[in-house]
Amino acid sequence: MTGHGMQAGTASRVNAANPTIRAIARHVSGEGCLFLVPRGDLEPGEALLVSVATFPAVRGVVRWVLEDRLGFAFRQVLPEGMEHALADQARAGAPVTLERC
Template sequence: MEFAYGAVVARHVSAEGCQLILKQDQVAKGQRFRFNLDGAGAVVGTVRWVVSDRIGFAFDQPLCRRTQDALANHCRVVHGLELFLA
């Protein structure tokens, strides 16, 4: 069984990446994570920067507009995603 690294909320979602707000403070630039998004499967990427409780997260593959909207809406309604080490 795999355990979530932490819970995050995505903000400023674009095709290439987003800002993640998290409670876990043990995140470093270059770390790889993934999260699962209903209808889109796993989204994998790399931490590009860390400032306090916010990280810049670059997706491995650009997200289509539908997936971008699904991610933004999910975080507005559900208030978070479970983040896993990739």
């Protein structure tokens, strides 16, 4: 485990050649959340898709980046139950998938 609770090996390296990112969500709301991510080349304004369990992927945008954390705003209303599923995964320390779009 790292200092923020991300298990070693759960995050993929963030780079242009690998558009899929494994991240741990924190402070989840219907408007957005904080993601713990591997350090890499994500920047404010970058569009990402968030995939959680069996829910359809949801678009959002990176608002800020600070070391291994980023602020993320959802660009659409979350499907019914997705906020709770994302919060449950956050409490369990289970990663979600972020994908560049």
